[in-house]
Amino acid sequence: MADLLTTTNLSKSFGSLLVIDSFHMHLIEGEALGIIGPNGAGKSTLFNLITGSLHPNSGSIVFDGADITRMPAHDRCRAGIGRSYQIPHPFVGMTVFENLLVGAAFGSGRGESESYDFCAQILKLSGLLEKSNVLAGSLTLLERKRLELARALATRPKVLLLDEIAGGLTEHEVKELIATINSIHAEGTSIIWIEHIVHALLSVVSRLIVINFGQKLDDGNPKIVIKSPEVQKVYMGISVE
Amino acid sequence: MIEWVNTVLQGILTGGLYALFAAGLAIIFGVMRLVNITHGDLIVLSAFVAMVAIDVMGFNPFISLVAVLPIMFVFGYILQRSILNFTLGDDLLPPLLVTFGLSIVIQNLLLQIFSADSQRIKAGSLEILSIQLYENLSVGVFPLIVFIVAVFIIIGLQYLFSNTRIGRAFRATSDDAVTAQLMGINDRHIFSLSMALALLIVGIAGLFVGISTNFDPSAGPSRLLFAFEAVIMGGLGSLWGTLAGGIILGVSQNIGAKLDPGWQILAGHIAFLVILVFRPNGLFPRMRDD
Numbered sequence: 001m002a003d004l005l006t007t008t009n010l011s012k013s014f015g016s017l018l019v020i021d022s023f024h025m026h027l028i029e030g031e032a033l034g035i036i037g038p039n040g041a042g043k044s045t046l047f048n049l050i051t052g053s054l055h056p057n058s059g060s061i062v063f064d065g066a067d068i069t070r071m072p073a074h075d076r077c078r079a080g081i082g083r084s085y086q087i088p089h090p091f092v093g094m095t096v097f098e099n100l101l102v103g104a105a106f107g108s109g110r111g112e113s114e115s116y117d118f119c120a121q122i123l124k125l126s127g128l129l130e131k132s133n134v135l136a137g138s139l140t141l142l143e144r145k146r147l148e149l150a151r152a153l154a155t156r157p158k159v160l161l162l163d164e165i166a167g168g169l170t171e172h173e174v175k176e177l178i179a180t181i182n183s184i185h186a187e188g189t190s191i192i193w194i195e196h197i198v199h200a201l202l203s204v205v206s207r208l209i210v211i212n213f214g215q216k217l218d219d220g221n222p223k224i225v226i227k228s229p230e231v232q233k234v235y236m237g238i239s240v241e
Numbered sequence: 242m243i244e245w246v247n248t249v250l251q252g253i254l255t256g257g258l259y260a261l262f263a264a265g266l267a268i269i270f271g272v273m274r275l276v277n278i279t280h281g282d283l284i285v286l287s288a289f290v291a292m293v294a295i296d297v298m299g300f301n302p303f304i305s306l307v308a309v310l311p312i313m314f315v316f317g318y319i320l321q322r323s324i325l326n327f328t329l330g331d332d333l334l335p336p337l338l339v340t341f342g343l344s345i346v347i348q349n350l351l352l353q354i355f356s357a358d359s360q361r362i363k364a365g366s367l368e369i370l371s372i373q374l375y376e377n378l379s380v381g382v383f384p385l386i387v388f389i390v391a392v393f394i395i396i397g398l399q400y401l402f403s404n405t406r407i408g409r410a411f412r413a414t415s416d417d418a419v420t421a422q423l424m425g426i427n428d429r430h431i432f433s434l435s436m437a438l439a440l441l442i443v444g445i446a447g448l449f450v451g452i453s454t455n456f457d458p459s460a461g462p463s464r465l466l467f468a469f470e471a472v473i474m475g476g477l478g479s480l481w482g483t484l485a486g487g488i489i490l491g492v493s494q495n496i497g498a499k500l501d502p503g504w505q506i507l508a509g510h511i512a513f514l515v516i517l518v519f520r521p522n523g524l525f526p527r528m529r530d531d
Contacts, residue, residue, distance in 0.1 A: 051423055073422035083423050091416040093527065094409065102413045105406050107425035112406045155425055 003062075004029040004159055004190050005050070010059035012042075012049055012214075019045045021214035023059070027159065032191040034205035034222060036198060038234060042214040043194045044086065047161050050192075051083045052076045064158065077107045082157025086164040086194075088144035092137030096128055096147055099136050100154040107155025119154055126150040126180060142173055149180070159190040166197045174200050198226070210234065243377050244499075250380060252495030256471075256488030257388030258453065261446040262464055263471035263483040264395060265439035271478050272415045272435040273329060275336045279344040281465030283440060286347055287313050287447025288456050289355060292362050302364045302452060309444045317440030321433040329432070344461065351458035362451035387449045391487070394442060395480050402480070411435055470513045476523025485524055489516070 005027040012020040019042045027033050037043050048054040050061060052073035060069045068076055091099050100122060104115035123129045126146045131139065136147060145165055152160055162181070166174045174197065181204055185191050195201040201208070201222075208222040212234050218225045225231060262284060269277045277283075290312055294305040324343075328335040370382040402408040410431050414421040418428040450456055450464065471490050475482025490509045497508020516524070 053419060053423070072427070073419075074425050074427045077423055077425040085420075089417055089420040091413045091420070093416050094412055098409055099413075102409050102421070102426070103424040106410060109425070112409075151424065155423075 002029055004064060006062045008060050010049060010056050012045055012054060012056050019214050020049065023216060025209060027190055027192060030188060030190055031207065032185050032205045034201040034208045035192065035194045035211060037211035041211045043211055044163055047083060047163055050161060051081055077155055078109055080158030082152035082155045083161040084148040084152045084163060084165055088148040090136035090144055090147050094136055095133050096136055097132040099147060099151050103151045103154035122150045122153050141168060157189060159192060162193040164194055164196060166195055166200045178203050247378050248495045248499045249492055252492030253488050254380065254384035254388045256491030257391035258449055259467050259471045259490050260391045260484040260487030261442060262468035263487055264398065264480060265442040266468045267472045267480065267483050268435055268439045272411050273432050275325065275329060278337060278340040279347060280468055281461030282344045282347040283443045284447045284450055284464045285456055285461045286351065287444045288451035289351055291448045291451055292360055295362060302362055302448060306448060309448060310441055313440040313444035314437045317437035318433045321436035326429050326432055348458050348461060355458060357457055359455040359457040361455050364452045383452065395484050398480050474513060474516045474523055476526040478527030479525035482523060482525035
């Protein structure tokens with residue numbers, strides 16, 4: 001299978017602080033890739049660079065065969081990059097259904113009326129169907145996280161970037177979330193998932209990348225990566241499982 | 242008694258015009274958080290554009306909108322895309338300064354081209370036509386048209402914002418422009434469209450101002466003030482609120498003028514202050530949780 005996403009020599013600094021340092025990575029089409037690393041390692045910055053919310057100082061990003069390094073964020077969304085935030089950012093003044101409709105209509109370039117059924121399906125998949133007509137601003141944290149995922153799906157992404165989506169959820173909720181993500185993956189969407197809850201990550205991903213200080217520390221089979229001395233050292237000997 | 246009914250009625254109709262001033266301002270602020278200091282001057286500019294269209298092309302005042310509206314729409318889009326988009330950010334000051342500068346530029350350009358003479362758009366018999374409602378109580382046909390147009394524009398805008406694809410894009414971008422981009426919305430384009438839409442309403446308001454009062458290149462800032470007062474009294478972010486704000490302003494000005502002609506403008510400002518004291522967020526504030 002071909003590479004869906006590749007970053008080459010990607011660097012980003014904020015002032016004198018180098019947050020992403022000559023970063024190489026690739027994602028094979030249909031793959032589920034996990035990313036772990038300590039706080040401040042540059043994981044979210046990497047996502048911001050891929051979605052176009054930030055622009056790199058150097059290096060390039062290739063998605064689906066095209067160089068997207070200079071492409072604006074909204075075009076990257078239309079090209080098939082979907083993202084959910086660590087802290088949910090719903091459009092609070094709109095209903096849950098409208099939140100999805102915006103993503104479906106603009107992100108996939110379709111009309112609204114042809115997106116109704118699609119949005120309803122996603123709401124069902126993400127367990128939000130009963131909240132369709134509720135203002136997004138009145139949702140609970142779990143519901144907001146689900147909306148975050150649902151709205152990213154509404155843009156019909158080829159790759160879905162999940163940023164600590166399991167954080168703050170109970171064990172039971174995490175299980176439900178894993179089932180949802182596995183079914184999204186099974187339908188052919190590639191996934192890159194940043195997560196601190198490693199056991200959740202390991203039940204979905206087939207490859208794991210470890211980042212520290214903006215550099216790639218390790219990359220490979222999750223079970224082997226987790227046991228590697230470097231990873232153990234970064235996590236200061238605390239068992240990551 | 243009938244005199245007071247008349248005063249209030251005329252005030253309500255004047256409120257329609259103020260609501261038109263305010264609706265454009267409310268859209269611009271609502272979508273982009275941009276405080277458009279040059280709004281009044283844009284209204285005057287569009288009155289001049291209408292005047293030229295009528296005098297030079299020989300159009301009927303209402304037909305002139307066929308020329309004025311596309312001009313204002315395109316002008317608004319280009320203005321936003323080429324200048325104002327670059328002023329937007331976390332800081333509210335740059336757009337204030339730039340639109341203030343634009344206000345001076347527009348006033349002086351108009352002064353250069355049209356001189357300081359006061360102008361008026363002639364609408365023939367429409368200016369004096371009136372409908373007798375009751376003994377000693379009649380309303381002018383033209384103010385009535387202005388009011389009805391204002392109501393229809395607000396209904397139309399309300400529909401656009403709540404029920405259409407582009408309207409949802411306006412609201413999403415207004416809520417969170419960065420996230421809107423991740424949904425495939427080009428925020429710069431949406432901002433420019435919202436300015437273009439606002440200037441469509443400005444185009445209509447400009448024609449009505451030109452017919453109902455004298456105007457000259459320096460007439461903009463007082464329109465801006467009325468527009469601001471109507472928007473703030475109505476509550477930021479509510480379109481029906483701008484109509485309510487406009488009506489309150491119109492009625493209080495008319496009551497003031499009835500008590501003493503010198504009190505007209507002052508009475509409007511007093512009503513504004515009173516509402517600010519009792520309802521600091523205006524009459525119909527938009528509900529937000531962040």
